[in-house]
Amino acid sequence: MIAQRWALIAGCVALASCGGRDASQAQDRPRDLGTRTAAWIPDPAATILHAAYSGVQDSARGAISEPAPWQDMWNLLTSGNQPRPPLPAVDFSTDDVLFVSLGRRSSGGHDIRIDSVVRYQARTVVYLTRTSPGPTCMTTQALTAPVHVVRLPRLVRPLEFHELFSQHAC
Numbered sequence: 257m258i259a260q261r262w263a264l265i266a267g268c269v270a271l272a273s274c275g276g277r278d279a280s281q282a283q284d285r286p287r288d289l290g291t292r293t294a295a296w297i298p299d300p301a302a303t304i305l306h307a308a309y310s311g312v313q314d315s316a317r318g319a320i321s322e323p324a325p326w327q328d329m330w331n332l333l334t335s336g337n338q339p340r341p342p343l344p345a346v347d348f349s350t351d352d353v354l355f356v357s358l359g360r361r362s363s364g365g366h367d368i369r370i371d372s373v374v375r376y377q378a379r380t381v382v383y384l385t386r387t388s389p390g391p392t393c394m395t396t397q398a399l400t401a402p403v404h405v406v407r408l409p410r411l412v413r414p415l416e417f418h419e420l421f422s423q424h425a426c
Contacts, residue, residue, distance in 0.1 A: 290377025296408055297372050304344050304353065305405040308364065311335030312401050315359035317382070317417045319352045321410070326353055333403060346407055355405040356384050356417075364396035365389030365424060370404050373411070380411045385420045393426035 296302070311332045320326045323346075330343045346353055358368040367387040374381045384404075389395050 289379060289381075292374060292376050293412075294375040294409070295372065296374075298370070302406045302408060303404070304407055305333060305403060306369070307333075308367070308400045308402050309336060310357065310401045310403040312357040312403055313360045315357060317356045317384075317415075319354050319411050319413075319415060321348055321352045323348060329353070329355065333405065344407075351407050351409055352411045353405060354382065354408055354411065355403065356382075357404075358386060358402040361388075361400045361402070362397075363389065364398060364400055365393055366400055366402050368402045368404055370406055371420075373408060375412050377412070379414050379416055381416045381418060383418050383420070385422055387422045387424065390424045390426050393424050 311334065320329060326346060326348070327343060331340075334340045354370065354373065356368050356370055358366055365388065367385075369385050369387075371383045371385055373383070
């Protein structure tokens with residue numbers, strides 16, 4: 257059942273984030289993004305969920321702009337919670353839900369975070385950081401699945417993701 261939901265959500269994400277690339281591809285050739293129209297930096301009020309433990313087992317990045325996929329994603333995100341928290345309200349006439357997930361990890365100390373979002377006339381660029389524990393770090397040996405989910409004003413498609421990798425120096 258969860259696999260079917262994840263397939264549905266992955267399909268929605270594929271449609272929502274067409275044109276997504278990692279930073280190495282984005283720097284291969286110059287392109288005209290148009291004028292920068294807005295920028296977002298971390299705002300605690302925009303964060304819907306930032307957690308180390310979620311039901312999302314695969315790495316994913318994308319945006320949701322409709323209620324049904326949002327309900328499915330929330331069910332997946334909170335599948336391990338009892339009781340399950342209520343679905344956060346999102347006005348999809350003006351807002352999108354942007355999410356990033358790291359996928360399942362075999363220990364603690366991993367994180368993923370949306371650092372900023374820049375909207376251009378031709379696309380939206382999402383900057384995020386993936387963090388992992390260094391070789392000398394002590395971590396819990398529990399399975400984790402880090403996610404970050406934020407509510408933002410409607411995004412310009414396609415989305416482009418630029419990732420920075422960081423390792424804790426313990």
